[in-house]
Amino acid sequence: MTTWQNPLRDERDKRLPRIAGPCGLVIFGVTGDLSRKKLMPAIYDLANRGLLPPGFALTGFARRDWENEDFAQVVYDAVKEHARTPFRQEVWDRLAEGIRFVQGTFDDDEAFDRLAQTVRELDEERGTGGNHAFYLSIPPAAFPVVCKQLARSGLANQDGESWRRVVIEKPFGHDLESARELNGIVNEVFPEESVFRIDHYLGKETVQNILALRFANQLYEPIWNANYVDHVQITMAEDIGLGGRAGYYDGIGAARDVIQNHLLQLMAFTTIEDPVSFSPQSLRTERIKVLSATKPAEPFGETTARGQYTGGWQGGKKVPGLLEEEGFPPDSTTETFAAITLEVNTRRWAGVPFYLRTGKRLGRRVTEIAVMFKRAPHLPFDQTSTEELGQNAVVIRIQPDEGITIRFGSKVPGTTMEVRDVTMDFSYGRAFTESSPEAYERLILDVLLGEPSLFPVAGEIERSWEILDPILDFWTKQGKPDPYAPGEWGPPSAEKMLGRTGRTWRHP
Template sequence: MTRSFVVLGGTGDLTGRLLLPSLARLYDTGVLHGGEGLLAVAREEWDDGAYRDWARNRLAAHAGELPESTRERLVDRLAFCRGDVTDPDDLRAALTRLDGEPVVYLALPHTLFRPTLTALAEVGLPEGARVVVEKPFGTDQADARALNDLLHRLLPEEAIFRVDHFLAKQTVLNILGLRFANRVFEPVWNAAHVEQVDIVADETLGLEGRAGYYDRAGALRDMVQNHLLQLLALVAMEPPLAVDAHSLPGRKADVLRAVRPPADVRAGSVRGRYTAGTVAGRALPDYVAEDGVDPDRETETYAELTVTVDNWRWAGVPFRLRTGKALAADRQEISIRFRPVPHLPFLDAEPEPDVLRLSLSPDAIALEVNLNGARDPFDLEREVLAARMTPHELPAYGLLLRELLDGDTTLSISDVEAEESWRIVEPVLAAWAAGEVPLREYPAGSAGPAA
């Protein structure tokens, strides 16, 4: 059966920067063959030709490494429908233009999810249809539950894709192979051997013109509630029976149910906001001076949260989740710090414990260990055993779209995961809103708020 994409919000940044380039790469690799169409729905007073011109420019900017002939194959399949995505009549008119089973992609601000899904529920979708929603999924646990209820009125859970592109990153997928295909790691992947886990997503970029969304979301909602908690789930989950759409989301949901926010939010969390500074030679203004920012919201650009996993495997191990904007260096990494050995036979030696680092950008794995030194065979020296991953054929979004076309929800976030993630962060958000945790300032280009 032929599938057709309906992209609601088809003229937005997500469509131009990620979806269209990823679809072009699927043509380039032979996953798509030309029978699939794409209908963009948006408010612009455009026709098919105007939309194709816009898409051609976006592809040149974000997929310029692909042959022009490949990009044109996609452009030739594009169509445009002017409409309000929250209006049932407009959606009904758009859906009647499609052949085959539709994939309805909500490339929209999260504030439009509920009215759009309500309109789709009134219209109804044919058997075999699929719906895709991006993060953030809801604004709190109650909103996530309401969105899930709407989605389940439309389609069964196996036809719903809650997308988080972090799950398709190469190193994230390698967590599965590292843990479950190598006997050397899984026996020590527990509280008896692991002292601490850090999951970090630092970036040098500032607001970059995204005040309309970011100033209402902040770092905790934008990154921790979805991306970083998903990484925690993969690191901390129990072995699945199989890496499939039933077992993997189920294991991740189990561990998220066991995650506990800090008992003392003041001691277990940090929030900060960048001030003017220089990052990699580029001057950044004070966050509150950026266009569209409301200083009274006290939106954080840095969020740090230490949680625990209340189960047999991880009892007592702190999981520190950290993300920030306008920091000194880009760093996307999971680090597992192991406990010291119980007895050290080397006199006067105080080596650092072993650390396993899983880098997401670039994709790499490194194990920091202690070995005998070259100068003195009884001295210990720090060595790093490192491997750089060969890039996947498809980028993260391309892989997600391929799985979507195949109907495989293995890399999708389940309804339970979406709701549990909000449960974890809601006490922290409430404490921050009440002013119980101070908003610390840090200069752009620094390492973040001072302790």
């Protein structure tokens, strides 16, 4: 028989959403914050938008001594509190019918056998058709044992038409070697095409919009290269500290936590060549290509900076320094601010420095990509009239207040010729973003549909560690990070790092 063509599908029919086929989702680590604040609400929101299949099943696995109803109550509370879309009883009732809970620990064979049994029952009762995704919202140290258990209990077996997929969260290792090891462990049980690594930044509308901005417009692409671009700054700043997160963060630090995944992916989207098509394969090819051309700029003593926040006043509140936060040893050298310089060795980008910085307890919470342009080669004005003119810039704001700002010079009204920077702002608008889907919604749906475009593959992860590892090695030999006061934009060494070439960090 020739391949089946669904008579009701028409590619011109853009109204019809793609609904995932019959399937279920099993979450490990349901008691965690991520699970309650992001995953469960995202699942409800998907259901509310009619994108989950009829008969969808959600199974929780945790140590707690819960019944199905107790777990359903936890999901209910999470949905009520955090869901983006309005609560609708009829949607909740359908979702609740498919909620199951399995109690157990990761080393408990019997518990996994019970989980396998539950999944089989769901196939019969709910018609999930043997299609199941396993979301590992657990520390990476537990990956090996959970993967082994999934293999042992037969949960990882996919036969015939049905599929099994695994979803994992960062951190994807702490250096190249450990990342390879982790990929090995996961790939032993699940083939690479069944592994979905979540980098929630890639699910954000604004990040996907970078591709639209660049490749759907004629306006930007001609100047999106070393001829016109002076440098690029990518910033992810948080105003919160690390209280309560010592277990995860100590010894990891800002570079591993944020630069390796989010910032390098943002840089990849900013720098890739136009993909042949928007197919997952071509997008990945381009991302890997540009990451392969990326090298850290040396000498690291001048091109990088790292810092650690001290105690002090921030935003009207007295806050402790990292070393006083609970759980951090008083001699911790974990960096809470990291800035690095990268170069992309392609014809398009040669000579353009890419400055990536991230930190905790900085001025405010903001993530943005700023493409700074060169000054006009000749200014036919008096020097006094352009004194206040800066560089043109295109700034893509990822969060919060998603949007795009363009900065350019404009004449100040009056009889004299004075040119000053002004900004032109496109904002998705606060109200507008209320309706734009959360990153997790998009990503969970993509997992269920088996659509891998927005998930980094093992190759990308390993490539990004290759970029970062030399810098991390250098830092371990440098002793303590530079201190900075809370609410500032990092240590003085960060300013110096750009100051050497006459540049300054943008005030985001």
